[in-house]
Amino acid sequence: MNRASSLHAPTFSPLYRQIKQLIMGNLESGEWGPGDAIPSESELAGRFGVSQGTVRKAIDEMAAENLLVRQQGKGTFVATHKDPGSAFRFLRLVPNDGVPQVSQSIPLECWRAKAGPDVARTLALEPGAPITILRRLLKLGDEPVVFDEIYLSSELFPDLSLEVVRAGDSLYGLFESRYGVCMVRADERLRAVAADRVSAELLQVAEGSPLLVVERVTFTYGRKPVEWRRGFYSTRNHHYRNELG
Amino acid sequence: MNRASSLHAPTFSPLYRQIKQLIMGNLESGEWGPGDAIPSESELAGRFGVSQGTVRKAIDEMAAENLLVRQQGKGTFVATHKDPGSAFRFLRLVPNDGVPQVSQSIPLECWRAKAGPDVARTLALEPGAPITILRRLLKLGDEPVVFDEIYLSSELFPDLSLEVVRAGDSLYGLFESRYGVCMVRADERLRAVAADRVSAELLQVAEGSPLLVVERVTFTYGRKPVEWRRGFYSTRNHHYRNELG
DNA sequence: TAGTGGTCTAGACCACCCA
DNA sequence: GGGTGGTCTAGACCACTAC
Structure with missing residues (x-):
């Protein structure tokens, strides 16, 4: 994992955002579909070679944007409109x-x-x-x-x-x-x-x-x-x- | 700082939320007015007897709710409608x-x-x-x-x-x-x-x-x-x- | 240079779910 | 009991601002 582009690069982004983009890639490519569980935080941390806290912060943002849903004790899941509760999220x-x-x-x-x-x-x-x-x-x-x-x-x-x-x-x-x-x-x-x-x-x-x-x-x-x-x-x-x- | 009410208390809330409530109290009482800088994270951590990371998480939530505004290098400020940019936050x-x-x-x-x-x-x-x-x-x-x-x-x-x-x-x-x-x-x-x-x-x-x-x-x-x-x-x-x- | 917020790490422990 | 997310800590270093 590159440690940003260093030296005033206008494209700087912190590690956790790079991780976020990697996870986003897996969503866009459909590798992890709506309703699926994504790998655990520690699993991803190992896979990406960063600490669990960094993965956590990436997932935090995505959960805040309703892209992922966390469930304590169970795992983190790709948000879906089939889930009752978020079924009518867009109807105000x-x-x-x-x-x-x-x-x-x-x-x-x-x-x-x-x-x-x-x-x-x-x-x-x-x-x-x-x-x-x-x-x-x-x-x-x-x-x-x-x-x-x-x-x-x-x-x-x-x-x-x-x-x-x-x-x-x-x-x-x-x-x-x-x-x-x-x-x-x-x-x-x-x-x-x-x-x-x-x-x-x-x-x-x-x-x-x-x-x-x-x-x-x-x-x-x-x-x-x-x-x-x-x-x-x-x-x-x-x-x-x-x-x- | 009480370490939650322990033992299945229905009123359980994590430390950082208790800290958040303490900060909220200072806002409600008007001790820190709109536009003011609040004490630094380390200052608050010392004052409340918790780690800086815990204070940080409390402030994170409040910043997400537009109650506080962070400015790197300068400090954290109470959100105000006089600040151009958030002046017309409510006019859609x-x-x-x-x-x-x-x-x-x-x-x-x-x-x-x-x-x-x-x-x-x-x-x-x-x-x-x-x-x-x-x-x-x-x-x-x-x-x-x-x-x-x-x-x-x-x-x-x-x-x-x-x-x-x-x-x-x-x-x-x-x-x-x-x-x-x-x-x-x-x-x-x-x-x-x-x-x-x-x-x-x-x-x-x-x-x-x-x-x-x-x-x-x-x-x-x-x-x-x-x-x-x-x-x-x-x-x-x-x-x-x-x-x- | 000193002080602030921002990032990253490593490790401990807790709360919850399930087999 | 083992795995998951949730909390908390302590410490290091970076980026930005002001003086």
């Missing part, structure tokens, strides 16, 4: 009264298209690259609350179809198990807009009534963008919850 | 085109009232306790984008008035320097609504056009709620930015 919509509700995802349409300049840019694809577009409705306890339009690279998600989506569990769980793509981070942009006819009908609100629009770019390991979606949220009985620290 | 509204704009806060009204049941509950006050209500408009580069209505305990913020607000810098900076109340965390709830006449006029949009409503409860040290506000955000040329990890 909660009922106003706080009573939890069962959620139901209803796939509506799924078709192929070519990436326009905007989608190509956000997903880092060539313009005209094949993409798959999925529309779905999310119900929380019998009430339709989110209408999503989702853009994906057809290359990354080859055989995606209504049938495939219907069969799977949560969407991100499906992406993990069927395509080996694990969603790790997302950037969202929120706006208020007036409901168009389609959204209004699906969400059972009056046309022109205010809706929350949530545009999301979702990333896998290494900040690689892999999903773009636009969601129309009905905020009659729900709200988008956010914590500022 | 950014222009669509990404070009940063100068912001201008315009106080509109300020008056006293008695806390209704809802405000009393969110601010943990007695119903009927004296509160101060402040209305203000936020402009980003000549465009009015946020209309805020802010509820505060008159006891915590005694002589708050339009004049005081006008004189001060940012609102949270003022709260720190004048009242010794440092905003540390906030919970927000977002909804889309139709603009009423007042908001529409102030934000220069058509009545009934969609606005983003942001309800925020803001906390000081120890999760004590000290501010409740409702903001109407115009999302014509701006959006609310959020990062999901």
